Amino acid sequence: xxxxxxxxxxxxxxxxxxxxxxxxxxxxxxxxxxxxxxxxxxxxxxxxxxxxxxxxxxxxxxxxxxxxxxxxxxxxxxxxxxxxxxxxxxxxxxxxxxxxxxxxxxxxxxxxxxxxxxxxxxxxxxxxxxxxxxxxxxxxxxxxxxxxxxxxxxxxxxxxxxxxxxxxxxxxxxxxxxxxxxxxxxxxxxxxxxxxxxxxxxxxxxxxxxxxxxxxxxxxxxxxxxxxxxxxxxxx
Amino acid sequence: xxxxxxxxxxxxxxxxxxxxxxxxxxxxxxxxxxxxxxxxxxxxxxxxxxxxxxxxxxxxxxxxxxxxxxxxxxxxxxxxxxxxxxxxxxxxxxxxxxxxxxxxxxxxxxxxxxxxxxxxxxxxxxxxxxxxxxxxxxxxxxxxxxxxxxxxxxxxxxxxxxxxxxxxxxxxxxxxxxxxxxxxxxxxxxxxxxxxxxxxxxxxxxxxxxxxxxxxxxxxxxxxxxxxxxxxxxxxxxxxxxxxxxxxxxxxxxxxxxxxxxxxxxxxxxxxxxxxxxxxxxxxxxxxxxxxxxxxxxxxxxxxxxxxxxxxxxxxxxxxxxxxxxxxxxxxxxxxxxxxxxxxxxxxxxxxxxxxxxxxxxxxxxxxxxxxxxxxxxxxxxxxxxxxxxxxxxxxxxxxxxxxxxxxxxxxxxxxxxxxxxxxxxxxxxxxxxxxxxxxxxxxxxxxxxxxxxxxxxxxxxxxxxxxxxxxxxxxxxxxxxxxxxxxxxxxxxxxxxxxxxxxxxxxxxxxxxxxxxxxxxxxxxxxxxxxxxxxxxxxxxxxxxxxxxxxxxxxxxxxxxxxxxxxxxxxxxxxxxxxxxxxxxxxxxxxxxxxxxxxxxxxxxxxxxxxxxxxxxxxxxxxx
Numbered sequence: 053x054x055x056x057x058x059x060x061x062x063x064x065x066x067x068x069x070x071x072x073x074x075x076x077x078x079x080x081x082x083x084x085x086x087x088x089x090x091x092x093x094x095x096x097x098x099x100x101x102x103x104x105x106x107x108x109x110x111x112x113x114x115x116x117x118x119x120x121x122x123x124x125x126x127x128x129x130x131x132x133x134x135x136x137x138x139x140x141x142x143x144x145x146x147x148x149x150x151x152x153x154x155x156x157x158x159x160x161x162x163x164x165x166x167x168x169x170x171x172x173x174x175x176x177x178x179x180x181x182x183x184x185x186x187x188x189x190x191x192x193x194x195x196x197x198x199x200x201x202x203x204x205x206x207x208x209x210x211x212x213x214x215x216x217x218x219x220x221x222x223x224x225x226x227x228x229x230x231x232x233x234x235x236x237x238x239x240x241x242x243x244x245x246x247x248x249x250x251x252x253x254x255x256x257x258x259x260x261x262x263x264x265x266x267x268x269x270x271x272x273x274x275x276x277x278x279x280x281x282x283x284x285x286x287x288x
Numbered sequence: 289x290x291x292x293x294x295x296x297x298x299x300x301x302x303x304x305x306x307x308x309x310x311x312x313x314x315x316x317x318x319x320x321x322x323x324x325x326x327x328x329x330x331x332x333x334x335x336x337x338x339x340x341x342x343x344x345x346x347x348x349x350x351x352x353x354x355x356x357x358x359x360x361x362x363x364x365x366x367x368x369x370x371x372x373x374x375x376x377x378x379x380x381x382x383x384x385x386x387x388x389x390x391x392x393x394x395x396x397x398x399x400x401x402x403x404x405x406x407x408x409x410x411x412x413x414x415x416x417x418x419x420x421x422x423x424x425x426x427x428x429x430x431x432x433x434x435x436x437x438x439x440x441x442x443x444x445x446x447x448x449x450x451x452x453x454x455x456x457x458x459x460x461x462x463x464x465x466x467x468x469x470x471x472x473x474x475x476x477x478x479x480x481x482x483x484x485x486x487x488x489x490x491x492x493x494x495x496x497x498x499x500x501x502x503x504x505x506x507x508x509x510x511x512x513x514x515x516x517x518x519x520x521x522x523x524x525x526x527x528x529x530x531x532x533x534x535x536x537x538x539x540x541x542x543x544x545x546x547x548x549x550x551x552x553x554x555x556x557x558x559x560x561x562x563x564x565x566x567x568x569x570x571x572x573x574x575x576x577x578x579x580x581x582x583x584x585x586x587x588x589x590x591x592x593x594x595x596x597x598x599x600x601x602x603x604x605x606x607x608x609x610x611x612x613x614x615x616x617x618x619x620x621x622x623x624x625x626x627x628x629x630x631x632x633x634x635x636x637x638x639x640x641x642x643x644x645x646x647x648x649x650x651x652x653x654x655x656x657x658x659x660x661x662x663x664x665x666x667x668x669x670x671x672x673x674x675x676x677x678x679x680x681x682x683x684x685x686x687x688x689x690x691x692x693x694x695x696x697x698x699x700x701x702x703x704x705x706x707x708x709x710x711x712x713x714x715x716x717x718x719x720x721x722x723x724x725x726x727x728x729x730x731x732x733x734x735x736x737x738x739x740x741x742x743x744x745x746x747x748x749x750x751x752x753x754x755x756x757x758x759x760x761x762x763x764x765x766x767x768x769x770x771x772x773x774x775x776x777x778x779x780x781x782x783x784x785x786x787x788x789x790x791x792x793x794x795x796x797x798x799x800x801x802x803x804x805x806x807x808x809x810x811x812x813x814x815x816x817x818x819x820x821x822x823x824x825x826x827x828x829x830x831x832x833x834x835x836x837x838x839x840x841x842x843x844x845x846x847x848x849x850x851x852x853x854x855x856x857x858x859x860x861x862x863x864x865x866x867x868x869x870x871x872x873x874x875x876x877x878x879x880x881x882x883x884x885x886x887x888x889x890x891x892x893x894x895x896x897x898x899x900x901x902x903x904x905x906x907x908x909x910x911x912x913x
Contacts, residue, residue: 102473128475140470142463152456153463156475205475 053116055080055240056101056209061110063093063100070096070106072264078257080208083231083241085251085272087286088261094244095137097261098211101242102134103127114209129156133207137214137244139198143187147178150186150197154204162206171200174230192223199230210234212243216250228253248286252276260285291426292549298425300545301538302434302503305441308537309496310514311521312445312530313489319465319528320485323376323387324712327394329515331368331490334398335360335497336413336506337406343414353414361495368490372483375888380482382895384712385659389848390891392841395511396884402508404878410508413501433502440499444492445534452530461485465528512837516723519716520570524577526587527713535585543569571724575705578717582708621762625755634826635870637758641823643862644765646846647772648815650858653847655776656808657788658706659715662722663816663843665702668835670695670817671824672729672736675745684748688764688821695817696810698725703809707802719837726835741831745824761822768815773855775811784808816843842869849890851900860899 054077063071070093078084086094100108103124112119119127128134142150151168158165172179175196186194195215202210212231216224231254235241245251251258251272258275260268262285268275275281314328342356371394379390419436422429452458464471464481472478497510504510521540525532547569550562562569577585621640625633649663674691682690702721709717729736736742751757775781786794787801794801824830833839842865850861868886872879894901 104469104473123477123479124469124472125475125477128473134473136470136473140467142466142470144466145459145463149459149462152459153471153476154474155456201474 054078054113055082055115056242057111057113058097058101059111059113061097061100061108061112063096063109064107065096065105070264071100071108073110074261074264074266076259076266076269078209078240078242080240081235081238082257083235083243083255084257084259085255086242086244086259086261087246087248087251087275088244089246089286091263092261093264094261095213098134098136098213098242098244101127101211102132104134128205129159131159131206131208133202133205133210135198135202135210135212135215137217139191139194141186141189141194141197141201144185146183146185147189147197148182150201151204154201156205158206164206166203166206168200168204171203174203174233175200175226177226192219195219195223195227196230199227203234207239209240209242212241214244214246216245216247224250291428293546294426295428295430296545296549297542298430298438299434300542302437303545304534304537304541305437306496306500306503307514307517307521307541308441308534309444309499310493311518311525311533311537312448313492314518315522315528315530315533316448316461316492317486317489318522318712320461320468321376321380321482322384323380323391324384324716325486325489326388326391326515327371327398327511328489328493328518329511329513330395330398331364331493332497332500332514333402333506333508333510334367335364335494336501336510337402337411337497338363338494339498339501340411340413340506341406348414348417350417353416356414357495357498360498361491364494364497365487365491368494369483369487371490372486375892376486377479377482378892379895382891383852385653385715385844385852386848386891386895388659388661388712388715389841389845390888392845393884393887393891395515396838396880396887399508399511400878400881400884403880406506408508410505412505415502419502437499441537442534444495445530448488448492449530457484516720516837517570520574520720522584523709523713523716523720524574524584526581526584529584529586532584532586539573540570543573566727568724568728571720574717574720578705578708583713618766621766622759625758630754633754633758635866637754637761637826638823638870639863639866640758640761640765641819641826642842642846642866643859644768644822645816645819645843646850646858646862646865647769648812648819649843650847650850650852650855651772651776651815652805652808652812653844654852654854654857655781655788656784656805657710658805658809659711660706660718660840661715661837661844662702662718662720662725662840663812664835664837664839665718665722665725666695666699666813666816667820667823667839667843668722668725668729668830668832669698670820671830671834672820673817674821675742675824675830676735678745679742684751684825688818688825691821691824692814692817695820696814698817699810699813700806703806703813706809707805719840722835722840723837726832726837729832729835736832739832741829741833743829745830746828747825757826761826764818765822768818769859772811772815776855780804780807780811845887849894850898851894851903854899854903857899864898 056078059075061071061074062069074097086097088094096106099105101112101119103119103122108120110120114130114132117130142153145153148168151171177193178196178200181189181193189197215227228250231241243255255272258270258272259266260281267285268281310328310332314325317323317325338360339356342359343352346352346355375390375394379387416433419432422431423435452462460471460476461481464476464478468478517540521533521536524540525536544566547562547566553562624636645667649660652658652660670691673694674687677690678687706714706718730739746752747757751760783799783804786799787804791801820834846861846865847858848861849864850859851857869883872882876882
């Protein structure tokens with residue numbers, strides 16, 4: 053049984069349909085990347101999984117339980133962490149407070165809980181600015197904080213929406229390193245990217261999304277081998 | 289002189305404490321749930337009555353007073369939680385105006401609950417034991433209880449502040465205030481938190497009500513009196529700001545206290561009674577603040593409101609081939625007095641007048657996207673101006689245009705401020721304006737007749753029969769309604785809708801959105817003034833009730849019941865509302881409650897109004913394959 057299974061998912065904003073019969077699976081300890089142009093539906097798919105905004109129909113199963121219709125906070129409590137594209141740091145709260153908001157009690161059968169200190173090991177720059185408010189942080193610091201905040205809920209699965217977007221190369225490296233460590237700890241990952249280089253660095257499997265439909269599913273090596281596919285769906 | 293100012297300042301600070309507690313609760317609730325809770329004044333009133341009852345139950349003494357305050361606060365908190373769970377939970381996704389109407393329904397219900405439980409008389413509450421005396425400062429007495437209140441307000445504020453900044457729960461509340469969806473995505477149960485915050489806000493209002501008892505008896509006007517003040521405080525202080533709520537409460541209360549302290553002053557040979565100008569002073573403070581900082585002293589500028597695409601229904605272009613339903617209706621209306629009895633003719637006259645009133649509100653609300661909770665200001669202004677002109681010797685033919693012109697002038701003044709705000713702040717501002725207009729009518733005895741109003745305002749001989757006046761109303765109001773409808777499909781309507789749907793884009797193509805909105809407010813104000821002028825001549829008398837908050841909410845209810853973004857909606861709403869009201873008022877003495885429950889149910893079941901919901905159903909059916 054896959055950790056995350058999406059089958060025949062349709063999604064709408066109002067009357068505009070965004071996703072058409074999307075299906076994909078991700079295993080525990082696996083990192084999959086969603087590749088596609090702007091407006092392909094990557095963010096919508098992530099929001100569907102965490103239960104925000106969009107109207108959705110189809111099957112989304114996490115560890116065997118159906119998520120469609122479940123309230124957002126229940127989905128998060130089952131162990132899905134969400135790192136949105138626009139980061140959505142609480143601007144009026146300090147780094148410490150942002151982390152405190154993300155804290156969730158351990159689920160049954162789990163023993164190791166993430167602490168702020170453990171998160172600072174992944175993202176050392178945060179340790180020095182614990183009392184700084186979200187609104188006074190740089191984009192890179194915010195991106196690290198939003199991942200750290202999601203970790204406070206001890207997720208078994210992490211949704212990362214364009215984690216490398218608009219960041220300095222140094223920060224991108226830190227984030228790629230953190231993702232690799234999380235993968236090694238057995239956390240399942242689904243990230244969306246427009247940047248193939250970053251995708252190659254962190255993921256093994258890829259899904260190509262185009263105008264709301266999955267056009268390719270396979271390994272990154274297979275994707276790299278298929279020039280026609282890349283030309284059709286990924287080049288600008 | 290200085291001593292007397294100091295005393296009034298202390299007195300003002302004591303009032304500010306109570307105002308602050310209520311405003312704080314309102315702001316907390318708004319921060320997290322984005323609902324402006326109209327019923328917050330009702331929680332204040334409920335707190336006062338409950339404390340009285342507790343005091344009667346256990347007798348006087350420390351326990352009777354302070355125990356009563358605590359128990360009343362807790363009880364009101366529980367009532368708040370129950371209301372949140374049963375009613376508010378269903379409307380969080382609804383448009384904010386609809387939420388205001390729903391919570392106004394709660395106001396009406398609680399009003400009758402109080403009437404039923406405690407009777408119609410004012411009830412004198414207990415004095416705080418040991419604090420009934422006065423302290424002498426600069427040779428003037430100041431009640432000891434006032435001094436205690438003065439400290440108690442900021443103290444409770446401090447406790448709430450600590451709760452928000454020093455506890456996990458408070459941190460989560462602040463997070464949800466900023467971004468409630470992200471908070472949910474981190475596993476925070478919104479429903480539970482909303483209930484908790486609502487209960488806390490209600491508790492603060494209930495506590496304030498109980499603490500107000502030594503200063504004023506528990507009475508039935510506490511709810512709307514305090515909510516109008518609280519709205520002014522939140523607009524001045526900035527919605528969602530805790531320090532803003534306190535500073536604004538202090539400014540408003542102290543200025544009011546000073547006005548009372550100044551008393552009568554002789555200037556240029558005329559006597560000005562400052563103590564009667566308290567509400568005008570409040571208005572001037574608010575006006576100054578809004579000119580300098582439209583978002584309030586401690587508020588942050590509102591981001592351009594994103595209107596969810598789904599919430600705006602496209603306005604169909606009128607199809608001239610479908611003129612016949614309107615033609616038939618006209619024919620029926622003309623033939624009506626020949627068919628029905630005198631009573632029905634009067635009822636239909638009322639309906640037509642209120643249809644115009646509602647249609648004028650529909651123009652600025654539905655088409656212009658500007659919420660008004662004080663539209664009765666224009667209705668009442670038209671009625672009063674026409675009546676005063678008539679009393680001064682003007683004929684009907686002169687009095688009616690006088691009413692319209694006066695209402696238009698008022699719209700010029702109020703509109704200038706209104707176009708500077710949007711959303712709920714605007715709604716609260718309009719409510720405050722209407723409340724000020726009410727206060728002027730209520731206090732200016734020599735011209736308006738004060739609380740008694742004016743009587744003997746009848747149309748001329750020619751229109752003295754009920755049917756004749758009916759035809760005159762049909763002609764004038766009908767023409768005005770058609771003019772409003774026409775303006776929606778004229779440049780004014782196009783520009784208004786552009787400004788409503790996207791202010792930024794509209795301004796980018798060169799539309800001065802504020803001027804367009806101002807014009808619409810003036811047109812709507814004039815139309816409401818005409819409705820008011822017609823109304824006063826149909827009834828023969830008027831009173832400040834015409835300007836009261838419930839009257840404004842009536843108009844709002846008509847528009848929302850019918851459907852805000854439709855042309856016919858407000859008119860349909862007026863028909864349904866007036867007919868229902870006429871029927872309910874005759875059926876039960878507790879008509880407030882019945883009306884309130886009806887409002888709550890309608891807003892929950894028909895979030896787009898009757899006409900809007902029907903149209904949505906039809907569009908869904910047509911778009912289905």
